[in-house]
Amino acid sequence: MDALELLLTRRSNKKLVAPAPQGEQLDNILQAALHAPDHGRLTPYRFVIIEKQGQDVLEQLLQSAVEELNQGEERKKKATDVSHRAPMIIAVIAKINNEIGKVPGWEQMLTAGCATYAMQLAANAQGFDNVWVSGPWIDGSELRQAFGCEAQDKVIALLMLGTAEQKLEKAKIHDVSPYVSYL
Structure with a gap:
């Protein structure tokens, strides 16, 4: 698949099964992250890879966050689902340093994104x-502690990775005109 086709056909898929990326495949994924645009070469992010027994720990951390943030029983059930939705989860933590005037915090957050x-x-x-x-549970204090977050850090993603249980419909081509203007 060439780069343009990849960009035009990428879609999220919530139904994931084993296998997950391993070895060189996982290294390629992490290397791609390290090549993201990064003003000041700050690398303002880090990753926590969660697999197997780690997913049970993640489930407990998410459920603790649900309780801490008073999100209700339905969200508690969803915490179980999310923790085991894919064979691999990569938590992405934005490491924001607001002391760097040249690269504001919002720009560092975009780099992590x-x-x-x-x-x-x-x-x-x-x-x-x-x-x-x-979701709001990424702000749970036990989850943040388990991920080694400092006060200014922000968990921005739980990236679920695996093999598609079923292939999705082909991505549609959108009309871009409502989103574009010219100066």
């Missing part, structure tokens, strides 16, 4: 599907 998207594209290019999950 670009790194996440680069991982999605690299996974797709190697035949894996994925979905980027977030």
Whole structure:
């Protein structure tokens, strides 16, 4: 698949099964993240890879966040689903340093987002599907502690990776005119 086709056909897929990327495939995904646009070469992100027993730990952390943030029983059930939705989950933590005047915090956050998207594209290019999950539970204090977050850090993604359980419909081509203007 060439780069343009990948960009025009990428879609999120929530139905993921084993296998997940391993070895060189996983390294390619992480390398892609490290090539995201990065003003000041700050690399303002890091990753926590969650597999197997780690998913049980993630489930407990998400359920703790649901309780801490008073999100209700329905969200607690969803925490179980999210924790085991894919054979691999990569948590992406934006490491924001607001002391760098040249590169404001919002730009560092965008860099972490670009790194996440680069991982999605690299996974797709190697035949894996994925979905980027977030939600209020990513602010749970036990989850943040388990991920080694400092006060200014922000968990921006739980990137689910695996093999598509079923292939999705072909991505449609959109009319771009409502989103574009010229100066």
